[in-house]
Amino acid sequence: MCWEGINDVRVQDVPDPRILNRGDLILKVRLSTACGSDLHLLTGHIPFMQAGDVIGHEFMGEVVEVGPDVTRHKPGDRVVVASFIGCGQCWYCRNDLWSLCDNTNTNPGITQALWGADPGGIFGYSHAMGGYKGSHAEYVRVPFADYNAIPIPDAVDDLSAVFASDSAPTGWMGADLGGVRAGDVVAVWGSGAVGQMAARSAQLLGAERVVVVDRFDYRLRQAEQVFGLETLNYEHVDIGAALREMTGGRGPDVCIEAVGCEAHSYGPQHAYDQVKSKLKLETDRPIAVREAIHNCRKGGTVFVLGVFSGFVDKFPLGAVMNKGLTLRGAQQHGQRYIPMLLDRIASGELTTAHLATHVLPLEEGARGYRLFKEKEDDCVRAVFQP
Known part of the structure; x- marks a missing residue:
């Protein structure tokens, strides 16, 4: 092919x-x-x-x-x-x-x-x-x-x-190098193959709660039915509010981004990134990474599993620094x-x-x-x- x-x-x-x-x-x-x-x-x-x-x-x-x-x-x-x-x-x-x-x-x-x-x-x-x-x-x-x-x-x-x-080693790596420990709350952006593998890996490493975020109900249903994962459809709920509610206001301990450089979203940020990428003013759309950084608890870890090729705009570096986050990524x-x-x-x-x-x-x-x-x-x- x-x-x-x-x-x-x-x-x-x-x-x-x-x-x-x-x-x-x-x-x-x-x-x-x-x-x-x-x-x-x-x-x-x-x-x-x-x-x-x-x-x-x-x-x-x-x-x-x-x-x-x-x-x-x-x-x-x-x-x-x-x-x-x-x-x-x-x-x-x-x-x-x-x-x-x-x-x-x-x-x-x-x-x-x-x-x-x-x-x-x-x-x-x-x-x-x-x-x-x-x-x-x-x-x-x-x-x-x-x-x-x-x-x-x-x-x-x-x-x-x-x-x-x-798929499986990529997902496991996100949970492993993301530092998932017993009792953690873990959020995974993306419920495709890699996202599901990251979420299941977090379960096997002892996470107390694992939630996956996506917009396709059929992928979320699969994650629920096969692994018993909690799910959130970002087109139907406020992801930040939902994650705060399930973590006593803190946010997840580990956030894993399994979407990549062509992330989809809604509202002004999606339109902004679409225009910037079409005009070649940025190469990648980091919407899911931004959400993971903003919603991770203070002192938590964000792991980027999705593929990124070059440069992004409006990257919340201030949030990474001031929230004391650990930001990691790898192939x-x-x-x-x-x-x-x-x-x-x-x-x-x-x-x-x-x-x-x-x-x-x-x-x-x-x-x-x-x-x-x-x-x-x-x-x-x-x-x-x-």
């Missing part, structure tokens, strides 16, 4: 991947899922795409070929692959900060200019992030395979395993969390397969992304089967 232009993805033939380095493996993809961050590619929000780029970064499959230096995998193994690629040897990988790998972004100059440093490479996510071929394909090359491909326990089915590639360190999460899926502690509301053949990729992007037919995630 190739990006051919703004809102234009097509399934077409491309050259088969092959072993390029001694530590590579070739994976036959069994399942690959659309991700909310892919929508930023479709809308042209990430400007470093080229026509013909294969997209997709959340996937699992079967090993069919390994390079001579691969020691942990063999043909026939069933594995899930971390979306961010780590070399396993640099300071960041050795300190479990895998998405910050020093060696896997093959185009570091772009992100060094944007952000002052280059994170690691990622499958199928623009030439700013390495230009790697993505996972919406029959086969994909996995570099540094001993570190980036993780064996799937027999008790975990394919559909559950695919979300251990990105997911999958290799740090995936083995543990697969074990939790196997034991039944963590449910993920319900996120796959639409399982489609790869040939219907364009339709799958339309369903996902337009929120048609109560689509939470479109999963593609080559």
